[in-house]
Amino acid sequence: MVDKGDDDGHEELNKAFSRAHGRIRSYLEGLGLFNNERLLDLHNVDEPGEVLKRIEDFVLHRAFNQKANPSGATDVVLYYVGHGEPIGEGYYLYLRGSRKVAPAQTSLN
Numbered sequence: 001m002v003d004k005g006d007d008d009g010h011e012e013l014n015k016a017f018s019r020a021h022g023r024i025r026s027y028l029e030g031l032g033l034f035n036n037e038r039l040l041d042l043h044n045v046d047e048p049g050e051v052l053k054r055i056e057d058f059v060l061h062r063a064f065n066q067k068a069n070p071s072g073a074t075d076v077v078l079y080y081v082g083h084g085e086p087i088g089e090g091y092y093l094y095l096r097g098s099r100k101v102a103p104a105q106t107s108l109n
Contacts (some may be wrong), residue, residue, distance in 0.1 A: 048095045051108065080093055092109050094107050
């Protein structure tokens with residue numbers, strides 16, 4: 001679960017992000033298919049580099065490691081709350097620490 005997180009000066013938007021985050025997390029946990037071992041929650045993680053590192057660690061070392069986790073995942077669902085924009089040939093998802101002047105270095109593409 002990835003979202004843009006809290007922005008200073010945007011209280012109503014922050015509330016909407018938090019509500020969406022809480023609702024989808026409750027929904028997924030209510031299905032009984034997800035727990036902390038199978039759900040990576042990146043709500044309000046500030047740095048795009050940290051988001052990418054955690055996703056990589058989760059996918060490569062936990063969720064899909066069949067030796068360490070025989071019932072590991074075979075599919076990935078990315079739930080993103082926020083906004084982004086097309087730039088050149090790509091589409092960039094903005095995170096809390098993203099900067100429009102450097103989307104390739106500070107956003108998810």
